[in-house]
Amino acid sequence: MGLMAYYLGIEVKQEDKGIFITQEGYAKEVLKKFKMDDANPVGTPMECGSKLSKHEKGENVDPTLYKSLVGSLRYLTCTRPDILYVVGVVSRYMEAPTTTHFKAAKRILRYIKGTTNFGLHYYSSDNYNIVGYSDSDWSGDLDDRKSTTGFVFFMGDTAHLDVKEATNSHTINL
Structure with a gap:
Protein backbone atom coordinates (compact mmCIF):
# COMPACT_ATOMS: atom_id res chain seq x y z
CA MET A 1 0.00 0.00 0.00
CA GLY A 2 2.85 2.40 0.66
CA LEU A 3 2.81 5.63 2.60
CA MET A 4 -0.47 7.49 3.10
CA ALA A 5 -0.86 10.33 0.61
CA TYR A 6 -4.56 11.23 0.79
CA TYR A 7 -7.28 10.68 3.39
CA LEU A 8 -10.81 12.20 3.49
CA GLY A 9 -9.80 15.27 1.50
CA ILE A 10 -6.57 15.74 3.44
CA GLU A 11 -3.33 15.52 1.49
CA VAL A 12 -0.46 13.95 3.43
CA LYS A 13 3.10 14.70 2.32
CA GLN A 14 5.65 12.63 4.18
CA GLU A 15 9.12 14.14 4.25
CA ASP A 16 12.44 13.25 5.87
CA LYS A 57 -28.92 45.06 8.65
CA GLY A 58 -29.30 43.53 5.25
CA GLU A 59 -31.55 41.15 3.44
CA ASN A 60 -31.88 37.55 4.54
CA VAL A 61 -29.93 35.05 2.45
CA ASP A 62 -30.74 31.44 1.66
CA PRO A 63 -29.96 29.58 4.92
CA THR A 64 -29.20 26.35 3.03
CA LEU A 65 -26.53 28.05 0.92
CA TYR A 66 -25.07 29.76 4.00
CA LYS A 67 -25.01 26.49 5.97
CA SER A 68 -23.29 24.76 3.06
CA LEU A 69 -20.63 27.47 2.95
CA VAL A 70 -20.05 27.42 6.71
CA GLY A 71 -19.96 23.62 6.76
CA SER A 72 -17.32 23.62 4.02
CA LEU A 73 -15.28 26.16 5.98
CA ARG A 74 -15.63 24.13 9.19
CA TYR A 75 -14.16 21.08 7.44
CA LEU A 76 -11.20 23.19 6.29
CA THR A 77 -10.36 23.96 9.94
CA CYS A 78 -8.98 20.40 10.22
CA THR A 79 -5.71 21.65 8.75
CA ARG A 80 -6.29 25.41 9.00
CA PRO A 81 -6.29 26.63 12.62
CA ASP A 82 -5.70 30.14 11.21
CA ILE A 83 -9.39 30.30 10.24
CA LEU A 84 -10.82 28.48 13.26
CA TYR A 85 -11.87 31.59 15.19
CA VAL A 86 -13.53 33.43 12.31
CA VAL A 87 -15.35 30.29 11.11
CA GLY A 88 -16.71 29.98 14.64
CA VAL A 89 -17.92 33.56 14.44
CA VAL A 90 -19.83 33.12 11.16
CA SER A 91 -21.22 29.81 12.48
CA ARG A 92 -23.24 31.73 15.06
CA TYR A 93 -25.59 33.11 12.40
CA MET A 94 -26.76 29.98 10.56
CA GLU A 95 -30.30 30.32 11.88
CA ALA A 96 -31.08 33.62 10.10
CA PRO A 97 -28.11 34.77 8.00
CA THR A 98 -28.13 38.19 6.34
CA THR A 99 -26.09 39.59 3.48
CA THR A 100 -23.64 41.00 6.07
CA HIS A 101 -23.01 37.52 7.50
CA PHE A 102 -22.68 36.06 4.00
CA LYS A 103 -20.20 38.78 3.07
CA ALA A 104 -18.11 37.94 6.16
CA ALA A 105 -18.12 34.23 5.20
CA LYS A 106 -17.12 35.07 1.61
CA ARG A 107 -14.21 37.15 2.97
CA ILE A 108 -12.90 33.94 4.53
CA LEU A 109 -13.01 32.38 1.07
CA ARG A 110 -11.04 35.35 -0.31
CA TYR A 111 -8.43 34.75 2.42
CA ILE A 112 -8.31 31.05 1.54
CA LYS A 113 -7.85 31.99 -2.13
CA GLY A 114 -4.47 33.49 -1.25
CA THR A 115 -3.48 30.75 1.19
CA THR A 116 -4.62 27.48 -0.41
CA ASN A 117 -1.19 25.94 0.15
CA PHE A 118 -1.30 26.46 3.95
CA GLY A 119 -1.36 23.40 6.17
CA LEU A 120 0.24 21.85 9.23
CA HIS A 121 3.79 20.60 9.63
CA TYR A 122 4.56 17.88 12.15
CA TYR A 123 8.29 17.68 12.78
CA SER A 124 10.01 14.99 14.77
CA SER A 125 11.74 16.51 17.77
CA ASP A 126 13.53 15.68 21.01
CA ASN A 127 12.31 18.94 22.56
CA TYR A 128 9.84 18.16 25.36
CA ASN A 129 9.41 21.67 26.77
CA ILE A 130 5.80 22.73 27.33
CA VAL A 131 4.84 26.30 26.38
CA GLY A 132 1.30 27.66 26.45
CA TYR A 133 -0.55 30.76 25.25
CA SER A 134 -4.15 31.87 25.78
CA ASP A 135 -6.44 34.75 24.88
CA SER A 136 -10.07 35.80 25.25
CA ASP A 137 -12.27 38.42 23.64
CA TRP A 138 -13.91 39.23 27.01
CA SER A 139 -17.65 39.27 26.27
CA GLY A 140 -17.06 39.90 22.59
CA ASP A 141 -20.39 38.46 21.38
CA LEU A 142 -22.62 41.50 20.85
CA ASP A 143 -25.84 39.49 21.23
CA ASP A 144 -25.35 37.64 24.51
CA ARG A 145 -22.04 39.04 25.84
CA LYS A 146 -20.45 35.58 25.95
CA SER A 147 -16.69 35.26 25.58
CA THR A 148 -14.62 33.28 23.13
CA THR A 149 -11.45 31.87 24.62
CA GLY A 150 -8.62 30.12 22.87
CA PHE A 151 -5.40 28.46 23.90
CA VAL A 152 -2.51 26.62 22.37
CA PHE A 153 0.02 24.44 24.17
CA PHE A 154 3.22 23.29 22.51
CA MET A 155 5.17 20.25 23.57
CA GLY A 156 8.29 20.72 21.57
CA ASP A 157 7.13 21.57 18.08
CA THR A 158 3.71 19.88 18.35
CA ALA A 159 0.66 21.87 19.40
CA HIS A 160 -2.74 21.33 20.98
CA LEU A 161 -5.11 24.14 19.98
CA ASP A 162 -8.56 24.89 21.36
CA VAL A 163 -11.09 27.64 20.72
CA LYS A 164 -14.06 27.67 23.07
CA GLU A 165 -17.17 29.69 22.47
CA ALA A 166 -19.91 30.11 25.00
CA THR A 167 -21.82 27.00 23.92
CA ASN A 168 -19.54 25.37 21.35
CA SER A 169 -16.09 23.90 21.69
CA HIS A 170 -13.71 23.21 18.81
CA THR A 171 -10.53 21.28 19.57
CA ILE A 172 -7.74 20.40 17.20
CA ASN A 173 -5.05 18.07 18.45
CA LEU A 174 -1.89 18.66 16.52
Missing part, protein backbone atom coordinates in the same frame (compact mmCIF):
# COMPACT_ATOMS: atom_id res chain seq x y z
CA LYS A 17 11.96 15.70 8.76
CA GLY A 18 8.26 15.13 9.36
CA ILE A 19 4.79 15.25 7.84
CA PHE A 20 2.91 18.09 6.12
CA ILE A 21 -0.89 17.89 5.85
CA THR A 22 -2.98 20.22 3.77
CA GLN A 23 -6.40 20.48 2.18
CA GLU A 24 -5.26 22.46 -0.86
CA GLY A 25 -7.36 20.45 -3.32
CA TYR A 26 -10.46 20.67 -1.13
CA ALA A 27 -9.95 24.42 -0.65
CA LYS A 28 -9.85 24.89 -4.42
CA GLU A 29 -13.05 22.83 -4.79
CA VAL A 30 -14.80 25.00 -2.18
CA LEU A 31 -13.70 28.18 -3.96
CA LYS A 32 -15.05 26.81 -7.23
CA LYS A 33 -18.32 25.61 -5.65
CA PHE A 34 -19.08 29.10 -4.31
CA LYS A 35 -17.81 30.84 -7.47
CA MET A 36 -14.90 32.47 -5.67
CA ASP A 37 -12.07 30.86 -7.64
CA ASP A 38 -11.44 34.16 -9.48
CA ALA A 39 -11.84 36.37 -6.37
CA ASN A 40 -9.15 38.78 -5.25
CA PRO A 41 -7.30 37.40 -2.20
CA VAL A 42 -7.17 39.31 1.10
CA GLY A 43 -4.53 39.17 3.84
CA THR A 44 -6.82 38.44 6.79
CA PRO A 45 -9.88 36.20 7.15
CA MET A 46 -11.85 38.95 8.95
CA GLU A 47 -11.52 42.71 9.09
CA CYS A 48 -9.77 43.85 12.27
CA GLY A 49 -12.22 45.04 14.90
CA SER A 50 -15.20 43.68 12.97
CA LYS A 51 -18.16 42.65 15.14
CA LEU A 52 -21.20 40.78 13.84
CA SER A 53 -24.63 40.53 15.42
CA LYS A 54 -27.84 38.58 14.92
CA HIS A 55 -29.46 41.95 14.27
CA GLU A 56 -27.29 42.93 11.28
Whole structure:
Protein backbone atom coordinates (compact mmCIF):
# COMPACT_ATOMS: atom_id res chain seq x y z
CA MET A 1 0.00 0.00 0.00
CA GLY A 2 2.85 2.40 0.66
CA LEU A 3 2.81 5.63 2.60
CA MET A 4 -0.47 7.49 3.10
CA ALA A 5 -0.86 10.33 0.61
CA TYR A 6 -4.56 11.23 0.79
CA TYR A 7 -7.28 10.68 3.39
CA LEU A 8 -10.81 12.20 3.49
CA GLY A 9 -9.80 15.27 1.50
CA ILE A 10 -6.57 15.74 3.44
CA GLU A 11 -3.33 15.52 1.49
CA VAL A 12 -0.46 13.95 3.43
CA LYS A 13 3.10 14.70 2.32
CA GLN A 14 5.65 12.63 4.18
CA GLU A 15 9.12 14.14 4.25
CA ASP A 16 12.44 13.25 5.87
CA LYS A 17 11.96 15.70 8.76
CA GLY A 18 8.26 15.13 9.36
CA ILE A 19 4.79 15.25 7.84
CA PHE A 20 2.91 18.09 6.12
CA ILE A 21 -0.89 17.89 5.85
CA THR A 22 -2.98 20.22 3.77
CA GLN A 23 -6.40 20.48 2.18
CA GLU A 24 -5.26 22.46 -0.86
CA GLY A 25 -7.36 20.45 -3.32
CA TYR A 26 -10.46 20.67 -1.13
CA ALA A 27 -9.95 24.42 -0.65
CA LYS A 28 -9.85 24.89 -4.42
CA GLU A 29 -13.05 22.83 -4.79
CA VAL A 30 -14.80 25.00 -2.18
CA LEU A 31 -13.70 28.18 -3.96
CA LYS A 32 -15.05 26.81 -7.23
CA LYS A 33 -18.32 25.61 -5.65
CA PHE A 34 -19.08 29.10 -4.31
CA LYS A 35 -17.81 30.84 -7.47
CA MET A 36 -14.90 32.47 -5.67
CA ASP A 37 -12.07 30.86 -7.64
CA ASP A 38 -11.44 34.16 -9.48
CA ALA A 39 -11.84 36.37 -6.37
CA ASN A 40 -9.15 38.78 -5.25
CA PRO A 41 -7.30 37.40 -2.20
CA VAL A 42 -7.17 39.31 1.10
CA GLY A 43 -4.53 39.17 3.84
CA THR A 44 -6.82 38.44 6.79
CA PRO A 45 -9.88 36.20 7.15
CA MET A 46 -11.85 38.95 8.95
CA GLU A 47 -11.52 42.71 9.09
CA CYS A 48 -9.77 43.85 12.27
CA GLY A 49 -12.22 45.04 14.90
CA SER A 50 -15.20 43.68 12.97
CA LYS A 51 -18.16 42.65 15.14
CA LEU A 52 -21.20 40.78 13.84
CA SER A 53 -24.63 40.53 15.42
CA LYS A 54 -27.84 38.58 14.92
CA HIS A 55 -29.46 41.95 14.27
CA GLU A 56 -27.29 42.93 11.28
CA LYS A 57 -28.92 45.06 8.65
CA GLY A 58 -29.30 43.53 5.25
CA GLU A 59 -31.55 41.15 3.44
CA ASN A 60 -31.88 37.55 4.54
CA VAL A 61 -29.93 35.05 2.45
CA ASP A 62 -30.74 31.44 1.66
CA PRO A 63 -29.96 29.58 4.92
CA THR A 64 -29.20 26.35 3.03
CA LEU A 65 -26.53 28.05 0.92
CA TYR A 66 -25.07 29.76 4.00
CA LYS A 67 -25.01 26.49 5.97
CA SER A 68 -23.29 24.76 3.06
CA LEU A 69 -20.63 27.47 2.95
CA VAL A 70 -20.05 27.42 6.71
CA GLY A 71 -19.96 23.62 6.76
CA SER A 72 -17.32 23.62 4.02
CA LEU A 73 -15.28 26.16 5.98
CA ARG A 74 -15.63 24.13 9.19
CA TYR A 75 -14.16 21.08 7.44
CA LEU A 76 -11.20 23.19 6.29
CA THR A 77 -10.36 23.96 9.94
CA CYS A 78 -8.98 20.40 10.22
CA THR A 79 -5.71 21.65 8.75
CA ARG A 80 -6.29 25.41 9.00
CA PRO A 81 -6.29 26.63 12.62
CA ASP A 82 -5.70 30.14 11.21
CA ILE A 83 -9.39 30.30 10.24
CA LEU A 84 -10.82 28.48 13.26
CA TYR A 85 -11.87 31.59 15.19
CA VAL A 86 -13.53 33.43 12.31
CA VAL A 87 -15.35 30.29 11.11
CA GLY A 88 -16.71 29.98 14.64
CA VAL A 89 -17.92 33.56 14.44
CA VAL A 90 -19.83 33.12 11.16
CA SER A 91 -21.22 29.81 12.48
CA ARG A 92 -23.24 31.73 15.06
CA TYR A 93 -25.59 33.11 12.40
CA MET A 94 -26.76 29.98 10.56
CA GLU A 95 -30.30 30.32 11.88
CA ALA A 96 -31.08 33.62 10.10
CA PRO A 97 -28.11 34.77 8.00
CA THR A 98 -28.13 38.19 6.34
CA THR A 99 -26.09 39.59 3.48
CA THR A 100 -23.64 41.00 6.07
CA HIS A 101 -23.01 37.52 7.50
CA PHE A 102 -22.68 36.06 4.00
CA LYS A 103 -20.20 38.78 3.07
CA ALA A 104 -18.11 37.94 6.16
CA ALA A 105 -18.12 34.23 5.20
CA LYS A 106 -17.12 35.07 1.61
CA ARG A 107 -14.21 37.15 2.97
CA ILE A 108 -12.90 33.94 4.53
CA LEU A 109 -13.01 32.38 1.07
CA ARG A 110 -11.04 35.35 -0.31
CA TYR A 111 -8.43 34.75 2.42
CA ILE A 112 -8.31 31.05 1.54
CA LYS A 113 -7.85 31.99 -2.13
CA GLY A 114 -4.47 33.49 -1.25
CA THR A 115 -3.48 30.75 1.19
CA THR A 116 -4.62 27.48 -0.41
CA ASN A 117 -1.19 25.94 0.15
CA PHE A 118 -1.30 26.46 3.95
CA GLY A 119 -1.36 23.40 6.17
CA LEU A 120 0.24 21.85 9.23
CA HIS A 121 3.79 20.60 9.63
CA TYR A 122 4.56 17.88 12.15
CA TYR A 123 8.29 17.68 12.78
CA SER A 124 10.01 14.99 14.77
CA SER A 125 11.74 16.51 17.77
CA ASP A 126 13.53 15.68 21.01
CA ASN A 127 12.31 18.94 22.56
CA TYR A 128 9.84 18.16 25.36
CA ASN A 129 9.41 21.67 26.77
CA ILE A 130 5.80 22.73 27.33
CA VAL A 131 4.84 26.30 26.38
CA GLY A 132 1.30 27.66 26.45
CA TYR A 133 -0.55 30.76 25.25
CA SER A 134 -4.15 31.87 25.78
CA ASP A 135 -6.44 34.75 24.88
CA SER A 136 -10.07 35.80 25.25
CA ASP A 137 -12.27 38.42 23.64
CA TRP A 138 -13.91 39.23 27.01
CA SER A 139 -17.65 39.27 26.27
CA GLY A 140 -17.06 39.90 22.59
CA ASP A 141 -20.39 38.46 21.38
CA LEU A 142 -22.62 41.50 20.85
CA ASP A 143 -25.84 39.49 21.23
CA ASP A 144 -25.35 37.64 24.51
CA ARG A 145 -22.04 39.04 25.84
CA LYS A 146 -20.45 35.58 25.95
CA SER A 147 -16.69 35.26 25.58
CA THR A 148 -14.62 33.28 23.13
CA THR A 149 -11.45 31.87 24.62
CA GLY A 150 -8.62 30.12 22.87
CA PHE A 151 -5.40 28.46 23.90
CA VAL A 152 -2.51 26.62 22.37
CA PHE A 153 0.02 24.44 24.17
CA PHE A 154 3.22 23.29 22.51
CA MET A 155 5.17 20.25 23.57
CA GLY A 156 8.29 20.72 21.57
CA ASP A 157 7.13 21.57 18.08
CA THR A 158 3.71 19.88 18.35
CA ALA A 159 0.66 21.87 19.40
CA HIS A 160 -2.74 21.33 20.98
CA LEU A 161 -5.11 24.14 19.98
CA ASP A 162 -8.56 24.89 21.36
CA VAL A 163 -11.09 27.64 20.72
CA LYS A 164 -14.06 27.67 23.07
CA GLU A 165 -17.17 29.69 22.47
CA ALA A 166 -19.91 30.11 25.00
CA THR A 167 -21.82 27.00 23.92
CA ASN A 168 -19.54 25.37 21.35
CA SER A 169 -16.09 23.90 21.69
CA HIS A 170 -13.71 23.21 18.81
CA THR A 171 -10.53 21.28 19.57
CA ILE A 172 -7.74 20.40 17.20
CA ASN A 173 -5.05 18.07 18.45
CA LEU A 174 -1.89 18.66 16.52
